[in-house]
Amino acid sequence: MPSANQFTMTTTTGDQKAASAPLMNKTPYQRLISKDGRSLIRGHAPGHRDKWMAALQDMWGTWLGLRWRWVVLAFCSSFLLHWLLFAVLWYLLARVNGDLDVLDHDAPPPGHVLCVKHVTGFTAAFSFALETQLTIGYGTMYPNADCQIGIALLALQMLLGLMLETFITGAFVAKFSRPQKRCVGILFSPQAIVCEVKSQRCLMFRVTNLLPVSLVDVSVSGILYEERDDHTLHQTAVDFTTDNLGSRPCPLFVSPLTYFHPLTSSSPLHNVIEPSSESRFELVVFLSASKESTGCDYNKRTSYLPDEIEHGRCFVKSTPQHGKDRNKNARIDYFDTQPFPMTQDHVAVQIDKN
Incomplete structure (x- = not known):
């Protein structure tokens, strides 16, 4: 017997018959709509993979349907993951370029081009990723225009960061302005x-x-x-x-x-x-x-x-x-x-x- 959350429905008028799965034969009775208007029925997906694929294809609708506690958690997590991702990339760039081996970034060895000044470890790389995204600009760390890979990575972080901020901000406004x-x-x-x-x-x-x-x-x-x-x-x-x-x-x-x-x-x-x-x-x-x-x-x-x-x-x-x-x-x-x-x-x- 299908569960109460698994049903298909065909609208009828008068005494016309509709084919659907049992929904109201449960004890105690499970409502379709709560007293405050929330839908208590969820559509049935054949498997978890299909369910997640449907959620990803309608990411905007999925986001708006989340409770506020999950929205705030997703807001914080998305920015933290974004900063961590680019902190790793900036750290790898500094390691590959040999910037971590430079003891004094104010006086680098002759012929060595620093990609980001004063990025001497992962903590500094995370701080630089944070400053880049939030445009804080304390002045200690800054990218070198002679390092082309660093400039490309900087542009990539800014583009993805702006997309993330636009999506998050729009979703917050949409949730606040929902008719219900x-x-x-x-x-x-x-x-x-x-x-x-x-x-x-x-x-x-x-x-x-x-x-x-x-x-x-x-x-x-x-x-x-x-x-x-x-x-x-x-x-x-x-x-x-x-x-x-x-x-x-x-x-x-x-x-x-x-x-x-x-x-x-x-x-x-x-x-x-x-x-x-x-x-x-x-x-x-x-x-x-x-x-x-x-x-x-x-x-x-x-x-x-x-x-x-x-x-x-x-x-x-x-x-x-x-x-x-x-x-x-x-x-x-x-x-x-x-x-x-x-x-x-x-x-x-x-x-x-x-």
Whole structure:
């Protein structure tokens, strides 16, 4: 049986069947997406060699996917290895050229051309490689223009060093500017709820914006991942709306926004979401928005398992806060729920109209 991390998937709509490996038949259940939006599934490679080859071919993507602890380690290691490599080359050049045998570099023997002045050992060679890369230039050691091999090695070190610095600097900027890292202030409710909205049973969740920026063109979509009796994983699109906007994006993200999906007979959630149902599924919700001032994309996602969907409750009404009190107890106030008897059709869930 394939492991939980080994799967292939084909998107389906409605009741169309997809061929895939079992993914949700593990106990305890392994999520596809964590609550904070991280993907917990890794593709399967036939062997370690193929895995490393794929990582090398997409070095930029591999670098951006590393955790910060590994990025810092790779940053320090790459520069240290670069300095050590050229320290060895400078040391070998000094040995081959006979510079290590010269006792006084200020007065070399007649006819002897020093490649790098005052490189008398490996420590001095490492120091010179460091000074060359960082352009410190203390003045004691410097290359001789009459040594052509030394000038060529100097040019090679500077070119490779500039390439390394460009890659490392660009990667740091890219990691800081990733859309998912800009979305730490966008919060989803920990639980989704099932209640009645104007006599219609609906699945609902709430999202709030605690970022100190204005977001526009907010759109939300969902995918239902369901394992069926034949142990195949199916994907079905789930549409969510807020207020009376329908499928149109919300023009302005004013916290909080409550999204709902009617549980009609045609809904893919109609049967699987019942408390008595034994269906194994995960509902993944995707949110995308843009920053009003710069147009930068903001993307956030989360997921809900069957035991994270509450029945017979509704979100309490909350008023957006401003100023210093905006973040205070926001996770609790915005996502609080209260009992909502499913038999009372005349009670409407309070959906914030912002």
